[in-house]
Amino acid sequence: MHTLSSVFEDLLSTWDGEEMVARYDGPTETWMFVGVHSTLLGPAMGGTRMKAYAAPGDGLSDVLRLSQAMTLKQAVADLPYGGGKAVLAVPRVPAPGSSARREVLLRYAALVDSLHGTYVTAADMNTGAADMDVIGERTTHVLGRSRDGGGAGDPASGTALGVFHGIRSAWRHANGSADLDGVAVLVQGVGSVGDRLADHLGEAGATVLVADIDEGRAEKTAQRVGGAAVEPASVIGTASEVFAPCAAGAVLTRETIPRLACRVVAGAANNQLGSEEDAALLAQRGILYAPDYVINAGGVIHLAGYETLGWDEATMHARLAGIGETLAGIFETADTDGITTAEAADRLALARLAAGRPG
Numbered sequence: 001m002h003t004l005s006s007v008f009e010d011l012l013s014t015w016d017g018e019e020m021v022a023r024y025d026g027p028t029e030t031w032m033f034v035g036v037h038s039t040l041l042g043p044a045m046g047g048t049r050m051k052a053y054a055a056p057g058d059g060l061s062d063v064l065r066l067s068q069a070m071t072l073k074q075a076v077a078d079l080p081y082g083g084g085k086a087v088l089a090v091p092r093v094p095a096p097g098s099s100a101r102r103e104v105l106l107r108y109a110a111l112v113d114s115l116h117g118t119y120v121t122a123a124d125m126n127t128g129a130a131d132m133d134v135i136g137e138r139t140t141h142v143l144g145r146s147r148d149g150g151g152a153g154d155p156a157s158g159t160a161l162g163v164f165h166g167i168r169s170a171w172r173h174a175n176g177s178a179d180l181d182g183v184a185v186l187v188q189g190v191g192s193v194g195d196r197l198a199d200h201l202g203e204a205g206a207t208v209l210v211a212d213i214d215e216g217r218a219e220k221t222a223q224r225v226g227g228a229a230v231e232p233a234s235v236i237g238t239a240s241e242v243f244a245p246c247a248a249g250a251v252l253t254r255e256t257i258p259r260l261a262c263r264v265v266a267g268a269a270n271n272q273l274g275s276e277e278d279a280a281l282l283a284q285r286g287i288l289y290a291p292d293y294v295i296n297a298g299g300v301i302h303l304a305g306y307e308t309l310g311w312d313e314a315t316m317h318a319r320l321a322g323i324g325e326t327l328a329g330i331f332e333t334a335d336t337d338g339i340t341t342a343e344a345a346d347r348l349a350l351a352r353l354a355a356g357r358p359g
Contacts, residue, residue, distance in 0.1 A: 007057040015064045018044075019118065022060065023111055028104045031056045031089035032111055035067035036119050037082065041356045043117055044084025045143065045300065046070040047124025048108070048131075052092050059089035069271065070300075072349040073293040075356075076326060079304045084119045086112075093126050105131055109138030117141050122155070122303055129154050143303040152306035155299035158316070160196035162298025162323040163268045167201070167242055169324035170266045170290045173331045175241075178324075181205035186230065186240040186262070188212075189247025190221040193268045193296075197246060198225045211235045212247070237261055245269040252289075257281045266290035279342035283334075290327055291345035297323060 012020060017037035024031055036044040046067060053059045063085050071083025088108055094101035112121055112135065122144040123132055133149040135142045145151025167185065172178040185201050186209040187194050194212075201208050202225030211230040212218035218229040230238050236251075236259045243262040245251045249271035252260075257278060265272070265287055272292045273279055282289045298320050305311035305319060326348075333344040 004056060007055075008060060011057065011060055011064055015068070017064065017067060020060075020064070021111065021115065024056075025104075025107050028100070028107060029091050030104055030108075031059055031087075032108050033060050033063040033087045033089065034084070034111065034115065034119050035063040035086070036084050036115075037067035038071040038353070039082040039118060040071075040353055041075060041082050042080040043082060043120050043141075044070070045074065045079075045081040045120040045122065045304070046083060046085040047122045047144075048086040048088060048127050048135075049124040050088040050090060050093055050104075050126040050131075053089045056089055059087040063087045066270070069293050071353070072346065073297050073300060075349040075352040076294050076345060077297040077301055077323075078352065079300060080308070081120070081300070081304060084121075085124075086119070086121055096128075096130065101131070102134055105134040106138055109135040109142075112141055113139035115141070122300075143307050152303055154192060155302040156192035157196055158298040158302025158320060159193045159268055159296055160200060160298070161317075162301065162320045163193070163197050163244070163246075163266070163295055164200040164204075165321050165324035166290050166295035166327050167244065167264070167266045168204075169327045170264045170288055170331070171242060173328065174263050174288045179205075182207060183242065184209060184240040185242040185244055186211065186235065186238055187221075187244045187246055188235050188251070188267065189245070189269065190217055191246070194244075194246035195221050197244065197268065198222075198227070202226060209238065209240055211238075242266060245272050250274045252278050252282065254278065254281065257285060257287075260285070260287060262287060264288045264290070266295055267292070268296045270296065273342065276342070279340040283340050288331065289341050291330065291342050294327055294330065294345050295323060 019036040021034040067085035074081045129146040132145040147153045168178040184207040208225045208227030210218045210222040222229040239261040242264045244267035246268040253274035330344045334341045
């Protein structure tokens, strides 16, 4: 039988990050994990995920994997931050605004503050601007507070606009034109990002198909943008020019890739590939893949630009549009060097990290 310590040791032995902080908070029965993967380009910045896990090791596994992805994302986005992530592995997710939720957040904020700026937190799964306001009561090392609380608010608008520019870039590479008029785009998941993305696509004249586990929400979005709703179970085989995963990760796998009926995959979801080998499977099928941590970087660009770097609206819009330009370079590298777009993205990120490494 594996003990908890042996599980932690096994996970950490294959992680190449700088610092891992694990604390069990008895009063709230919460495992608090903070993964500082890299501070090479600046403080490690990444969101806080609040979730009930089957076992503490599952929460730690999420932190290690996601913090590493954040290092690549920050590097490709050319921001003065490194990669980090946090998980609050709670017995059950407390209701928004509840005293139980506030207690977890305040105790977690004290942990973040004890790291003296090595890690800067923001919102992620099951956390939002209101939670960042609470965390901000105990530490200054937080981004994404509400506008009333002195922050830039929900970064989902930045993520959605960046993904829209990424879709246009991918479609240009696949079809020769960035014009989306009449192009069928299937958006899987219409939460805060997917819903906004559907609006951008509708305004661009795309034929918007929408799927969500909340079918009422999908119908509402589809009606607003003049599109159509698709049953969640039918998403993978539904014909479209562009498939935009904006919900759960691991949607592109050895099982699903053969059934895809699209020319481009470009969406906001994190960790879309089930494994590294799946990028090659997409390439073999002639499906252009926009690496997720490149196309969905609009959220961190939004936070850093407005709250740290003092950008105005024009600068922000230019940097979000730059996601499309970055992807264009990645697609060109992949074609020229005969590698997958995932490999080309990693190569760009690692080059920027190497350039930022002290001599």
